[in-house]
Amino acid sequence: MRATQSELAIEARNIVKRFDGETAVDGINLTIGRGSIFGILGPNGAGKTTTLRMLLGIIDPDEGERFLLGSPDPISMAHQVGYLPEERGLYQSMKAYDAIAFMGALRGLPLAEGRKRGRRMMEEHGLGDAADKQIRQLSKGMAQTVQLLGTLVHEPDLIILDEPFSGLDALNQGKLERLIRAQADKGVTVIFSTHVIAHAERLCEEIAIVADGKIPFRGKVSAARDRLRPQVHLETRNLEGPWRSAIPPDCQPLGHNWHFTLPETGVEPLLHALVEGGAGIESLSIERPGLHDAFVQIAGEAVARRMDADAAEDDGDPAA
């Protein structure tokens, strides 16, 4: 069955997965339209990989339904999908270009064509000299690039990347971000999971936050941020005066610095009250909340701390 007419790249209806009596995914509903970069955000163990595996048909949900490119049988759509799993792996004895061709052949690309494309893609990514080397002879970064190219070689309509930035250095993370954007520019739908908020914030138009097997938020990044009011950072010469009525009564100064949420009335009435009330403004800044703040507010402090720890561990910070 090749139901390719669907406008949705992904549709999950109340999918549930349990392992050994423990619920890994707890009734997730998720729709992802075509032609966008979509991030699935959450700490390790939140249920991201299990969700992706169910969506891809690697495992079946215990309850609920899922559709990949409109098909209830995800494997039947494999020719149009590229998938980079979290745990990277290639046949060690294969030559690099052959490994790319093999991954394409799995998804229906003729082997000869895959070999041609494999060599060309490696040239384009500055790995031409390594094309005939065995995977075991490549560096970790090169092998990861080969696997990524293998994910793209059959020119899929939908690319799903599970923790693609994990284990990459800053240089390669930048390259990967550019590659994701380039694919999206070609109209390819890119879905990736991550526990690093910065990547999602830079790349995604829309995100889903996964925590404890559920999705507490799904929508535009801006909508997530808009759930929080902007934060005001104010420094005044005076500590008392009529201007104090313009800031929240529970806001206490740190020296002459004040931090509080921008009142519902907005910036202009606040500014007017501060000036007229004689606050003696030394500095004033209004910061829009980042996705991290939104994440803390949506998923909770504990989940956010777990995710920060995962990200720090990824960067090799032993203190995390």
Add this chain to the structure above:
Amino acid sequence: MIETIRAAFVIARRDFTAIIFSKSFFFFLLGPLFPIGIAVAAGGLGAQVSQDIDSPVIGVAMSAAESDRLLAAHAHLSGSLGTRALPELFVLDDFSGREDDIIATLHSEKSLTAIVTGSLAAPVLTGSERDVQRWQGKIALLAETALAQPAPVEIRTTFVEQTSSSSERNQLLTAQAGQAILILLTMILAGMVLSNLVEEKTNKIIEILAAAIPMDAIFLGKLFAMLGMALVGITVWSTMGLSVALLVGGNWAALPSPAVGWPLFCLLLILYFSMAYLLLGSLFLGIGAMATTVREVQTLSMPVTMGQLLVFFLAYSSITKLGEPVEWFAVLFPFSSPFAMIARAAQMDNIWQHGLALVWQAVFTIIIIRFSVMLFRRNVMKSGQAARKNGLLARITGK
């Protein structure tokens, strides 16, 4: 279905070329030479030892005339029965025949097994109890022949094409040989499938495969790649074996013909080997797929080999019981079916039953693969803690 076959071909091609073009495949091809070499060496050694043990020398201490008659009888009987049927005789000249002399000679002459004294009419055999009991009949026969001095009788021989008794006996031999070849090859080759998914799991490629193609195709592809490798090995080995046999100059006409004829029998041998391989291989692949490390695979090897032996014993014990319940059970029980059916091909000439058997075995192979895939998807393809915490038994049982 077409997609599954296409995907299975992609897997089979990758595995097959990876195996065939690896250095270790050369050693795999050389593998059977080692047991053959050991068997030849051990056989030669054993024959030598056996010859040494079974070539006794009996000392003869009789009058010169009677000794000569005994030697003549020995020569006469050796012509009819063969030299190895009788003990060698050694005439002891100037021998007193006293009991103490006999005992002293037996102790000093280590080559003598026993000594016969007295006369042809009343021979006395002296030696250890075991040797005396063993050789007294032969010595009596020699003495009787020496006394009777029989005239040689020439037997005229007439050969018929085949008697029903000899035909059955010969076909039974073919059945045993066919089954032995099948069992040996399956035993050597099918166990290798056990570790076939470990590479994918240790290299973490399994998820890429599972996301791209049906899991059935992965299992099928792996099985057929290993079957292809096994058939390459068998082709090489049989070519080498036939070449050696042709060089040595074997008596091909003496080979007992199977009931279905040699061409069909050879074809069935290949088909039943393939089915035995696929049946046992799919089971082993399914069990091996639950293992995550080479150590777990090694742990599984022994019980799996024991299970194989039980199946082989079942099939082997049913050869002579054609049509009896135990033979029918061996025919119907999927794992022993190929072995029981090749024995039938040697002994029964109806062909249709082989078609049915092959279909039955193929269906059961598919059932095993589907069941293995179900277990694999349910118990192995997990993520995070769920994937790591369970032991092998828990992965197999899903508990």
